[in-house]
Amino acid sequence: MKKLTTILMMSLTAGALLSGCGKNDSAQPAKPEATPAPVGVASKIVVGLDDNFPQMGFRDAQNQLVGFDIDLAREAAKRLGAEVEFKPIDWSAKEAELNGKRVDALWNGLTITEERKQNIGFTAPYMENRQIVVVVASSPIKTKADLAGKVVGVQDGSSAVDAVQKDAAAKSIKELKKFADNVTALMDLTTGRLDALVVDEVVGRYYTAKKPGEYLVLDENFGTEEYGVGTRKDDTELLARLQKAMDEMKQDGTAARISTQWFGKDIVK
Missing domain, CATH: 3.40.190.10 (Periplasmic binding protein-like II)
Incomplete structure (x- = not known):
């Protein structure tokens, strides 16, 4: 009898311990979920260009990408708080590069045409040619x-x-x-x-x-003809932000300064 009582007490004690452990586990607070990045904020903008198009975008004697559009794009990206990467592409395949998401924007003396408007979103014109x-x-x-x-x-x-x-x-x-x-x-x-x-x-x-x-x-x-910056038609957030940056650059004289450096006068539209 004494042996049976001892076994019964041990079983009850173990059950209580297990029950206590289970209760403590369920009381543990859930880990907070990671906060998602703000929608529409791009950390990097990949610009597609023909790197043999002076004075808009081309390579200097040190093989560095330079040009009027290069400087405009760098300034715009800076105002957007984004990094900019310049990616030379086959210009005849520019729409495929853009819509295939291998580049985010076309910024290299891109002429605005009605035909291109079917597949590309354009900023307002910034230069005549x-x-x-x-x-x-x-x-x-x-x-x-x-x-x-x-x-x-x-x-x-x-x-x-x-x-x-x-x-x-x-x-x-x-x-x-x-x-x-x-x-x-x-x-x-x-x-x-x-x-x-x-x-x-x-x-x-x-x-x-x-x-x-x-x-x-x-x-x-x-x-x-007129030049504009091109984005994917469905990338309205990037297009709007680029347009805002361009408008600010025109208003505060930055675009005129960059134009004068490359062309000797302000030819920004």
């Missing part, structure tokens, strides 16, 4: 009409392609030859494999000024 015609100084070509039967070069994926194709002069051109970049096109122009080059004025003037007397810019051009 023309598509000029460059020939060698000895060329007999003096007007757009003289391009009849000639081989004309353009950068593939650039707005120069559309500008030429929409012009009446396009019907008489022998061939519209597309190049990966304008530097290669200018080389072909110099060697005679190309009769003329249609190019953004900011680029064409830069290269022709470096070799005075070698090239001639025609008085006629293929139209005026």
